[in-house]
Amino acid sequence: MKVLSLLLLLAAFVPETGLDITTERVKLSVNRHTTSQELEQFKRELWEKKGIRLDILTVQYGLTGKINFLKIAVDCNDGFKGEASSTFLNDSHQIGFYRSYDDDENPFEIGSISNQ
Secondary structure, three states, rough: OOHHHHHHHHHHHHOOOOEEEOOOOEEEEEOOOOOHHHHHHHHHHHHHHHEEEEEEEEEEEEOOEEEEEEEEEEEEOOEEEEEEEEOOOOOOOOOOEEEEOOOOOOEEEEEEOOOO
């Protein structure tokens, strides 16, 4: 029971990652716990739902199977594109991108992502 409680407590401190697609915005956040299967799923969903191309240029895994280094390229096919890379030093570090279709927001960013 103590082990389960500890795992649940630790999970609460691992930032939320993943892909969020709405009509107003697309946001992708990846941390070192993201799996290769999840990366491939994100690529498919981005292309199928929004016509956004995500290329995984480099991914390096550590002995524990967690991502140590990731380099991505994103092309939204509407003039917004970029590349980002990161070495994951801890569980809270994330990289990714967002594309906003709302005129009141910054339309595109790629790189370190805050969990907001």
